[in-house]
Amino acid sequence: MSVARRNGTKVVLPRTGADEFWQLVHDHFAHADERKWRYLAMLALRENAGWPLDRIGNVFGHPKGHVTRCLARIKQEMRVTFHAEPAFLDLPDDELEEAA
Numbered sequence: 001m002s003v004a005r006r007n008g009t010k011v012v013l014p015r016t017g018a019d020e021f022w023q024l025v026h027d028h029f030a031h032a033d034e035r036k037w038r039y040l041a042m043l044a045l046r047e048n049a050g051w052p053l054d055r056i057g058n059v060f061g062h063p064k065g066h067v068t069r070c071l072a073r074i075k076q077e078m079r080v081t082f083h084a085e086p087a088f089l090d091l092p093d094d095e096l097e098e099a100a
Contacts, residue, residue, distance in 0.1 A: 003082035011082065029081050039074035042067060 002012045011028050030036040042060065045051040053064040060067070 005081065006083050029078065036074065036077070039070050042070055043074055046071060 002010055004010050005028070011024065025040065030040060038060065042056050045056050045059070046053070053067050056062075057064050057067045062070070
């Protein structure tokens with residue numbers, strides 16, 4: 001799978017494993033930004049592990065509504081950075097709005 005950055009640069013996402021994927025996320029998106037990594041951790045817990053919003057909030061010390069806003073923000077930042085099509089990272093936003 002590949003995505004395009006806003007400047008038109010194509011970034012190819014690997015199919016080989018999580019380590020290479022996260023290295024690309026580091027190199028092209030989050031770098032050393034602690035906030036982005038916290039939000040990405042929240043996103044991974046929600047999307048990959050199916051954690052409920054309140055449990056994610058317990059881990060990070062935030063209320064469920066704040067977690068909802070964090071997830072929406074990181075998804076939007078990823079969409080803008082990688083100029084993803086609207087369906088990319090889109091489905092869970094509806095669930096998040098209902099849960100908040």
